[in-house]
Amino acid sequence: MKHFSLAEIQTWERFYRANFINSLTGFKSVSLISTKNANGQTNLGVFSSIVHIGSNPALVGYINRPLEAAPHTLANIEATKFYTINHIQPSFVGIAHQTSAKYDAAISEFDAVGLTPEYLHNFEAPFVQESQVKYGLELQEIMPIKLNNTFLVIGKIICAYLNENIIQADGFLQLEKANSMASNGIDAYYETNLHSRYEYAKPEKISQKI
Amino acid sequence: MKHFSLAEIQTWERFYRANFINSLTGFKSVSLISTKNANGQTNLGVFSSIVHIGSNPALVGYINRPLEAAPHTLANIEATKFYTINHIQPSFVGIAHQTSAKYDAAISEFDAVGLTPEYLHNFEAPFVQESQVKYGLELQEIMPIKLNNTFLVIGKIICAYLNENIIQADGFLQLEKANSMASNGIDAYYETNLHSRYEYAKPEKISQKI
Numbered sequence: 001m002k003h004f005s006l007a008e009i010q011t012w013e014r015f016y017r018a019n020f021i022n023s024l025t026g027f028k029s030v031s032l033i034s035t036k037n038a039n040g041q042t043n044l045g046v047f048s049s050i051v052h053i054g055s056n057p058a059l060v061g062y063i064n065r066p067l068e069a070a071p072h073t074l075a076n077i078e079a080t081k082f083y084t085i086n087h088i089q090p091s092f093v094g095i096a097h098q099t100s101a102k103y104d105a106a107i108s109e110f111d112a113v114g115l116t117p118e119y120l121h122n123f124e125a126p127f128v129q130e131s132q133v134k135y136g137l138e139l140q141e142i143m144p145i146k147l148n149n150t151f152l153v154i155g156k157i158i159c160a161y162l163n164e165n166i167i168q169a170d171g172f173l174q175l176e177k178a179n180s181m182a183s184n185g186i187d188a189y190y191e192t193n194l195h196s197r198y199e200y201a202k203p204e205k206i207s208q209k210i
Numbered sequence: 211m212k213h214f215s216l217a218e219i220q221t222w223e224r225f226y227r228a229n230f231i232n233s234l235t236g237f238k239s240v241s242l243i244s245t246k247n248a249n250g251q252t253n254l255g256v257f258s259s260i261v262h263i264g265s266n267p268a269l270v271g272y273i274n275r276p277l278e279a280a281p282h283t284l285a286n287i288e289a290t291k292f293y294t295i296n297h298i299q300p301s302f303v304g305i306a307h308q309t310s311a312k313y314d315a316a317i318s319e320f321d322a323v324g325l326t327p328e329y330l331h332n333f334e335a336p337f338v339q340e341s342q343v344k345y346g347l348e349l350q351e352i353m354p355i356k357l358n359n360t361f362l363v364i365g366k367i368i369c370a371y372l373n374e375n376i377i378q379a380d381g382f383l384q385l386e387k388a389n390s391m392a393s394n395g396i397d398a399y400y401e402t403n404l405h406s407r408y409e410y411a412k413p414e415k416i417s418q419k420i
Contacts, residue, residue, distance in 0.1 A: 019381035026239030027392035101411035171229035182237035190402040201311035
């Protein structure tokens with residue numbers, strides 16, 4: 001295997017380095033985060049830095065880039081406190097990626113790319129109608145990361161929408177049956193195949209496949 | 211699609227809810243985090259909450275569970291400042307999962323499950339020899355998340371090891387060629403297939419496949 005030092009990585013051209021570093025950290029969950037502002041205008045953006053923080057309470061975080069690079073999603077969440085996270089399926093992955101373009105604040109990415117905002121059960125923020133797995137969140141905390149001016153935005157899951165046929169008997173969701181995608185790097189989208197599930201591991205014996 | 215409310219989710223049995231919530235948030239990067247303590251004893255644990263924070267500087271975060279549940283990795287990182295993150299491949303996924311068992315502090319998970327610690331180029335923390343994509347980090351910041359007593363642990367990438375044949379001309383890493391796995395939920399491991407890469411998106415036109 002080849003060794004890459006920080007000294008070498010720092011000499012690389014900016015986009016080459018960004019592609020390398022963004023894929024070095026492994027496959028990522030990728031979803032569309034949907035919000036509206038205080039006037040009801042919708043906003044939609046693709047995010048690949050979504051992280052599970054806890055199950056009870058059900059807390060989910062995402063990394064918001066510095067405000068000058070990505071202001072609208074975070075501003076809307078701060079203003080309205082509610083937002084939705086919507087999995088991406090192959091049927092709309094190209095236009096989901098397109099939401100990463102820097103549209104003016106006056107333009108809704110729903111309109112620009114051709115996705116459909118959907119309001120469900122009086123939840124305040126719009127869902128993406130095309131998405132097959134989606135959940136609604138209420139803002140809990142915005143933690144500034146001073147190291148690079150990003151933010152860890154933490155929300156609590158308030159509701160979820162999905163087809164019951166992907167739920168296994170123990171509550172596990174077969175996301176591959178819903179065709180939810182994973183991502184890698186800045187711009188690559190993947191389909192997945194289940195390899196294995198394992199028992200809860202205990203020190204006395206090696207965990208076996210379920 | 212079926213609607214699941216927070217009120218309903220809160221009534222569920224604990225493991226059912228944990229499986230549901232952990233898979234609702236989508237596919238995850240999963241890796242082994244390797245450390246040693248001040249006396250040189252090694253520790254290894256599987257983590258699925260690794261999140262890209264920035265490319266320049268190259269910052270990576272992971273969520274460490276509350277100290278009473280997962281004390282050793284974080285204590286070692288605090289004590290020694292250096293750690294490694296090692297992708298998981300199918301050839302050792304079962305024993306990688308086994309590192310999630312609660313071993314005594316006196317036992318190294320490397321020995322308990324049968325993986326090989328490897329010291330490379332004088333980097334202070336051990337790598338997992340069996341892993342085909344791995345990188346070394348220096349601790350930058352530990353941010354307590356008071357909402358549920360977890361921690362966002364942020365490190366800077368100092369070095370990386372991988373086979374050059376997975377690097378594309380633009381720096382993107384074809385992780386599927388290295389057989390790096392993704393995870394879902396608490397205990398499921400996935401292989402992946404590249405679906406598509408897309409151009410850098412601009413407002414003027416819909417981004418096309420690369």
